[in-house]
Amino acid sequence: MAKVQTVTGEVDCRQLGRVLMHEHVFVINHEYQVNYPETWDDDERTADAVNKLVALKSAGIDTIVDLTVLGLGRDIRRVRAVAEKSPVTIIAATGFYTFADLPTYLRVRGPGRMFGGEEPLVGMFVKDITEGIAGTGIRAGILKCVTDAPGVTPDIERILRAVARAHLITGVPISTHTDALAERGLDQQKIFAEEGVDLGAVVIGHSGDTDDLDYLQRLIDAGSYLGMDRFGLDGIMTFEKRVATVAALVRRGYASRMVLSHDTSCHTQNVPDDYRAKNWPNWQFQHIVDDVVPALLNAGVAPRDIETMLVDNPREIFTAG
Ligand SMILES: [Zn+2]
Numbered sequence: 040m041a042k043v044q045t046v047t048g049e050v051d052c053r054q055l056g057r058v059l060m061h062e063h064v065f066v067i068n069h070e071y072q073v074n075y076p077e078t079w080d081d082d083e084r085t086a087d088a089v090n091k092l093v094a095l096k097s098a099g100i101d102t103i104v105d106l107t108v109l110g111l112g113r114d115i116r117r118v119r120a121v122a123e124k125s126p127v128t129i130i131a132a133t134g135f136y137t138f139a140d141l142p143t144y145l146r147v148r149g150p151g152r153m154f155g156g157e158e159p160l161v162g163m164f165v166k167d168i169t170e171g172i173a174g175t176g177i178r179a180g181i182l183k184c185v186t187d188a189p190g191v192t193p194d195i196e197r198i199l200r201a202v203a204r205a206h207l208i209t210g211v212p213i214s215t216h217t218d219a220l221a222e223r224g225l226d227q228q229k230i231f232a233e234e235g236v237d238l239g240a241v242v243i244g245h246s247g248d249t250d251d252l253d254y255l256q257r258l259i260d261a262g263s264y265l266g267m268d269r270f271g272l273d274g275i276m277t278f279e280k281r282v283a284t285v286a287a288l289v290r291r292g293y294a295s296r297m298v299l300s301h302d303t304s305c306h307t308q309n310v311p312d313d314y315r316a317k318n319w320p321n322w323q324f325q326h327i328v329d330d331v332v333p334a335l336l337n338a339g340v341a342p343r344d345i346e347t348m349l350v351d352n353p354r355e356i357f358t359a360g
Pocket residue numbers: 061062063106216302
């Protein structure tokens with residue numbers, strides 16, 4: 040009986056229910072917040088997050104994977120405060136989010152760096168997974184890394200290889216951020232394969248940002264899951280195209296290789312609330328249940344395929360770990 044670590048403890052993988060595989064509770068810039076504390080109120084933010092997750096549970100979603108890692112402002116105590124009152128189960132992640140460079144304290148450590156020593160990232164990630172994050176005992180259930188437009192810079196390569204090694208040590212799955220138009224998923228698969236990772240343990244994230252079926256087919260052929268995980272970010276790709284791409288891949292027989300999500304958050308400091316409300320009204324947790332699922336059904340996707348993407352695939356991804 041496979042178990043997965045969540046913010047509120049260990050759960051049987053079969054109990055995860057319907058899962059959104061790439062979301063965020065809080066995206067925070069700590070340095071900004073420490074220096075401009077008026078930009079954050081803990082009680083208000085916690086209450087607001089709990090309200091949003093209560094509504095999400097009523098809409099039929101049981102679990103979210105919070106892929107907020109270092110670089111996005113992971114703050115596990117704040118997530119715990121939400122998780123303790125949330126009817127939606129939350130899975131925490133470890134890893135590093137950056138498009139090109141690590142921060143100085145990591146850039147100067149590790150093999151070939153100014154102060155040398157072992158690669159610190161592997162130990163950081165493994166500790167988060169096996170002992171828990173920041174002394175809370177809350178263990179990360181998934182690993183996260185990024186390859187965006189700048190490609191595999193030296194620091195990005197360090198992170199990808201450290202994530203691969205932490206995966207091989209712990210067995211927890213890997214989920215990524217990519218620039219899909221630059222086909223960065225293929226770069227990630229190459230490095231993971233070199234490290235000996237089974238690509239079936241990898242979700243290539245933001246794959247839904249492209250409708251290039253040849254590229255998506257290559258990712259699937261190599262064995263990975265596709266994160267069709269930015270529903271609601273209609274400025275990057277329209278709702279209609281996102282739905283049509285998932286439907287096309289289901290017709291090819293790949294419901295078993297896709298997961299659905301929004302990449303949204305209870306609150307992010309990076310996007311002004313008024314901008315978000317005005318320009319990205321669909322970028323919220325219930326968009327998939329309210330709009331995407333009906334549109335997929337309308338496009339000929341069977342209810343069984345929807346359950347495969349929301350229930351079976353997430354369960355399989357965590358069970359393999
Ligand atoms: Zn994200």
